[in-house]
Amino acid sequence: xxxxxxxxxxxxxxxxxxxxxxxxxxxxxxxxxxxxxxxxxxxxxxxxxxxxxxxxxxxxxxxxxxxxxxxxxxxxxxxxxxxxxxxxxxxxxxxxxxxxxxxxxxxxxxxxxxxxxxxxxxxxxxxxxxxxxxxxxxxxxxxxxxxxxxxxxxxxxxxxxxxxxxxxxxxxxxxxxxxxxxxxxxxxxxxxxxxx
Numbered sequence: 001x002x003x004x005x006x007x008x009x010x011x012x013x014x015x016x017x018x019x020x021x022x023x024x025x026x027x028x029x030x031x032x033x034x035x036x037x038x039x040x041x042x043x044x045x046x047x048x049x050x051x052x053x054x055x056x057x058x059x060x061x062x063x064x065x066x067x068x069x070x071x072x073x074x075x076x077x078x079x080x081x082x083x084x085x086x087x088x089x090x091x092x093x094x095x096x097x098x099x100x101x102x103x104x105x106x107x108x109x110x111x112x113x114x115x116x117x118x119x120x121x122x123x124x125x126x127x128x129x130x131x132x133x134x135x136x137x138x139x140x141x142x143x144x145x146x147x148x149x150x151x152x153x154x155x156x157x158x159x160x161x162x163x164x165x166x167x168x169x170x171x172x173x174x175x176x177x178x179x180x181x182x183x184x185x186x187x188x189x190x191x192x193x194x195x196x
Contacts, residue, residue, distance in 0.1 A: 002178040002179060002180045002185055003136060003141075003142065003143065003178070003179045003180075004049065004141075004142040004143070004176065004177075004178055004179075005132070005142070005143045005144075005145065005176070005177045005178070005179055006044065006047070006049065006052075006142065006143070006144045006145070006174050006175070006176055006177075007145050007147060007152050007155070007156070007174070007175040007176075007177065007188070008040060008044070008065065008066075008069070008144060008145065008146045008147070008172075008173075008174050008175075009146075009147065009148065009149050009152055009169050009170070009171060009172060009173050009174075010029075010033075010057070010059075010061040010062040010064075010065040010146060010147070010148060010171065010172075011029055011032075011033040011034070011036035011037045011040060011061070011064075011065045011171050011172045011193075012029065012030045012032045012033035012036055012171040012172075013027045013028065013029055013030060013033055013060070013061035013171075014027040014028060014029070014030045014033075015027040015093075016030070016033070016061075016171060017030040017032065017033070019095050019096045019097065020093055020094065020095055020096070021088055021091055021092065021093065021094050021095070021096065021099055022061075022085065022092075022093070023085055023086060023087055023088035023091070023092045023093075023118065024059075024084065024085060024087050024088070024092065025059075025092060025093060026059050026060050026061075027060065027061065028060045028061065028064060029060070029061055029064045029065065033061065033064075033065075033171065034064070034068075035196055036171060036172040036193055036196070037064060037065045037067075037068040037069075037172070038068055038072075039172065039193060039194065039196060040065060040068065040069065040172045040174065040193060041068040041069045041071070041072040041073070042072065043174060043191065043193075043194070044069050044072075044073060044144060044174070045069075045072045045073050047174075047191075049073075049142045049144065050141065050142065051075075051141055051142075052073070052075060052141055052142040052143065052144050053075075053078075053135055053139045053141065053142070053143050053144070054066060054069060054070055054073075054075045054076070054077045054078070054144045054145075054146070055077065055078050055079070055080055055083065055131070055132075055135055055143070055144070055145050055146070056077050056078075056079050056080075056083070056145070056146035056147070057079065057080070057081070057083045057084040057085065057146065057147050057148060057151070058079040058080070058081055058084065059084050059085065059148070061148075062083075062084075062146045062147060062148065063077075063079060063146075065146050065172075066079075066146040069144065069146065075144075077146075080131045080135075082127040082128060082130060082131035083127075083128050083131050083132075083145055083147045083151060084147075084148065084151070085147075085148035085149075085150055085151055086118065086119050086121070086124045086148070086150040086151060086154065087118040087119040088116045088118045088119075089113070089116035089117030089118030089119075090116060090117055090118075091111075091115070091116040091118070092118075099111070102115075103115070111150070111166070121150075121153075121154040121157070121158050122154075122158050124150065124151055124154040124155075124158075125154040125155050125157075125158035125159045126159075128147070128151055128154065128155045128159070129155060129159045132145060132155075133182070136179070149166060149169045150166065152164070152169055152175060153165070153166050153169055156175065156177075156188055160177070160183075160184045160188075162184070162187040162188060163187075164188065168190065170192060170193065171193065172193030173190060173191065173192050173193055174190075174191040174193075175188040175189070175190055175191070176188060176189040176191060177189075
């Protein structure tokens with residue numbers, strides 16, 4: 001029987017609000033992010049998931065988003081460092097404008113380890129999937145994973161083979177997948193965070 005997975009991108013962090021690439025950085029949610037987290041939690045609670053397993057990246061922005069979901073849904077969140085964000089090498093803490101400028105000047109279209117010298121998308125997808133598989137093996141019912149933009153992008157594209165560009169993954173967005181064994185049954189359904 002297919003398993004439902006909801007991949008939730010954390011809500012706006014202070015680094016997001018400041019326009020900086022965060023990677024393994026650990027800024028908390030911004031004021032807007034805290035309000036977004038309440039709306040994401042309301043969406044998950046209203047989505048009819050029922051009893052689910054909730055796992056989150058241990059980085060503050062994901063942990064705080066998951067805490068809102070846990071509180072509203074009556075779940076307990078566990079944390080797994082394997083679903084944290086990509087390590088961005090020398091680009092850590094750069095402004096988005098500087099990253100875009102570098103990509104355009106060098107005619108690059110993929111932000112991968114050949115660009116920033118950090119972790120590859122394949123490595124990231126591998127560790128994320130390993131964490132999810134372990135949880136799926138010992139639980140039943142839906143799985144809700146609160147993670148990060150590049151991490152969700154890597155998992156969906158590199159592990160599941162469905163195109164999901166980074167520009168399509170906004171703070172607080174939820175991506176719904178159905179898993180049959182180790183294979184997804186179709187492309188993810190995006191549930192964008194509704195305006196407040």
